[in-house]
Amino acid sequence: MKQKNIKFMVGSLLIVGAIGYLITMSISNTSQYFFTVDELMSQNVSYTGAGLKIKGNVVNGSIERDPNDYLDVKFLIEEKDASLKVTYQGVTPDMFADGREVVVEGTLGKDGVFKANTLLTSCPSKYEAEKEAGKMHPGKFPDADKYGEPGLNKAEALPKTTI
Numbered sequence: 001m002k003q004k005n006i007k008f009m010v011g012s013l014l015i016v017g018a019i020g021y022l023i024t025m026s027i028s029n030t031s032q033y034f035f036t037v038d039e040l041m042s043q044n045v046s047y048t049g050a051g052l053k054i055k056g057n058v059v060n061g062s063i064e065r066d067p068n069d070y071l072d073v074k075f076l077i078e079e080k081d082a083s084l085k086v087t088y089q090g091v092t093p094d095m096f097a098d099g100r101e102v103v104v105e106g107t108l109g110k111d112g113v114f115k116a117n118t119l120l121t122s123c124p125s126k127y128e129a130e131k132e133a134g135k136m137h138p139g140k141f142p143d144a145d146k147y148g149e150p151g152l153n154k155a156e157a158l159p160k161t162t163i
Contacts, residue, residue: 036056037079051105052108057101071090072087084114088104090119101121102122103120103122
């Protein structure tokens with residue numbers, strides 16, 4: 001009986017150890033550091049080749065598109081006094097423009113150029129300002145009491161059909 005208990009314990013420890021190893025490796029492979037441009041540039045540690053997310057504002061006039069390949073984009077992002085050159089290959093979001101806040105995901109090259117795999121833009125803050133000012137959302141009725149509750153609550157409101 002003791003022999004079976006020992007085998008069961010060893011097997012259980014191997015299974016738990018394997019699961020723990022797989023969890024640890026998957027987390028370390030998919031984790032990314034998130035920095036602003038200023039934070040990244042002030043670091044004494046080199047993050048070359050590591051997965052990074054970086055937030056900053058597109059520098060006015062810095063967006064350059066390759067005339068032969070419109071999907072190849074180069075631009076600068078900045079925050080405070082620091083700036084970073086970014087290259088991106090792909091379709092840019094509609095809201096991508098000079099002065100916009102962006103988040104780029106990718107890796108930092110040895111040459112100091114950030115090679116982005118993903119380019120995200122944030123919504124303009126004008127919507128938040130309108131909400132705070134009391135303006136209504138475009139999908140809401142201006143006077144809900146005038147129209148009553150939405151939906152068909154009464155059977156008389158349904159169209160009558162005969163077969």
